[in-house]
Amino acid sequence: QVQLGESGGGLVQAGGSLRLSCAASGRTFSSHTMGWFRQAPGKEREFVAAIRWSGDRIYADSVKGRFTISRDNAKNTAYLQMNSLKPEDTAVYYCAADRNAGYIRVVRDEYDYWGQGTQVTVSS
Numbered sequence: 001q002v003q004l005g006e007s008g009g010g011l012v013q014a015g016g017s018l019r020l021s022c023a024a025s026g027r028t029f030s031s032h033t034m035g036w037f038r039q040a041p042g043k044e045r046e047f048v049a050a051i052r053w054s055g056d057r058i059y060a061d062s063v064k065g066r067f068t069i070s071r072d073n074a075k076n077t078a079y080l081q082m083n084s085l086k087p088e089d090t091a092v093y094y095c096a097a098d099r100n101a102g103y104i105r106v107v108r109d110e111y112d113y114w115g116q117g118t119q120v121t122v123s124s
Contacts, residue, residue: 002026002097002113009093009118012085016122020080022095022115030073033098035111036080038091038120045094047106049080056104063089085122092117 008020022034035050049059049069057069068081078095096111105111 002029002032004095004097004113004115006093006095006115006118009120011121011123014085014087014122014124016085017081017083018085018120020082020093020095020118020120022078022080024076024078024097026076028099029076029097031099031101032113033101033104034069034071034078035096035098035105036069036078036093037096037108037111038089038093039117040088040091043091045108047108048093050098050104050106051078052104053101058104058106060106082120085120087122087124090120090122092119 003025005023033052036048039045051057051069066084071078094117095115097113098111
């Protein structure tokens with residue numbers, strides 16, 4: 001069982017930066033793929049980025065070049081560095097963990113554990 005908790009959200013102006021953190025409990029964190037998703041009002045939850053235990057990363061096209069996902073297995077924490085933020089990045093951001101270490105996946109339903117979410121608001 002893995003429990004996840006996000007932090008670092010807030011209000012920022014367009015062009016600004018935020019770093020989200022996802023703290024995980026459990027001894028098996030290092031073997032899980034970690035992902036970030038977001039959900040804007042009235043929209044489906046969408047994939048943002050994911051990182052495998054090996055460090056392999058993938059990003060949604062909408063954030064590529066602006067966001068960076070990373071992880072520190074010693075601290076059981078995953079991060080999402082968000083730069084050059086745009087108003088359309090406004091959403092609740094969720095971290096998620098996938099027990100299947102063999103894959104790095106973008107489908108929401110493939111992830112096993114979820115945090116409670118943190119709000120990111122980007123003003124124009």
